[in-house]
Amino acid sequence: MTPRVPPSRPASRTLPSRESYAPVARVVPSRSAREVAESVLDPELPVLTLADLGVLRDVTEHDDRVVVTITPTYSGCPALDEMRRDLRASLRDAGYPDVEVRTVLAPAWTTDWISDAGRRTLAEHGIAPPARIGPRPAGPVPLNLTPPPSRVHCPHCGSADTVELSRFAATACKALRRCESCREPFEHVKEL
Numbered sequence: 001m002t003p004r005v006p007p008s009r010p011a012s013r014t015l016p017s018r019e020s021y022a023p024v025a026r027v028v029p030s031r032s033a034r035e036v037a038e039s040v041l042d043p044e045l046p047v048l049t050l051a052d053l054g055v056l057r058d059v060t061e062h063d064d065r066v067v068v069t070i071t072p073t074y075s076g077c078p079a080l081d082e083m084r085r086d087l088r089a090s091l092r093d094a095g096y097p098d099v100e101v102r103t104v105l106a107p108a109w110t111t112d113w114i115s116d117a118g119r120r121t122l123a124e125h126g127i128a129p130p131a132r133i134g135p136r137p138a139g140p141v142p143l144n145l146t147p148p149p150s151r152v153h154c155p156h157c158g159s160a161d162t163v164e165l166s167r168f169a170a171t172a173c174k175a176l177r178r179c180e181s182c183r184e185p186f187e188h189v190k191e192l
């Protein structure tokens with residue numbers, strides 16, 4: 001009597017054999033993995049791509065595997081899981097089914113990493129970009145609980161006469177402000 005054998009599976013990932021996998025209609029990539037990863041939108045600031053935001057550290061391709069290294073905007077940021085999911089989904093749809101997303105926490109991301117293009121995009125969407133803070137000493141980053149002294153310009157009229165209405169807007173990374181000149185409320189990406 002022949003013993004019953006469970007359906008065979010690939011014995012080892014180190015010995016890939018295309019024949020051992022069920023045939024899947026594979027999308028032939030038309031863009032590099034880096035281009036795809038760079039174009040993924042940030043879950044918290046969906047007008048910005050991950051490239052604009054400066055969170056993409058590295059994108060490498062080893063055979064069929066893509067390794068994306070990111071530095072999340074805030075440690076413990078709830079958007080991190082979403083960012084990972086979006087990266088995997090976008091790369092899979094673009095023809096890169098095997099994706100590993102690694103996170104690197106040091107050096108810590110700061111709002112200074114948001115590109116000039118990203119700052120323009122924020123302003124175009126009525127969101128005041130963060131002021132540039134400049135290099136900071138290494139070591140623990142002090143947590144600022146008081147609003148920074150920098151002036152925040154209204155993204156609608158450019159006036160610097162703006163007041164903070166709420167430290168937290170729709171997402172923790174933004175504050176809600178109002179312009180005293182044009183009276184329009186707007187969101188401000190807080191400096192970090």
Ligand SMILES: [Zn+2]
Nearest residue numbers: 154157179182
């Ligand atoms: Zn204004």
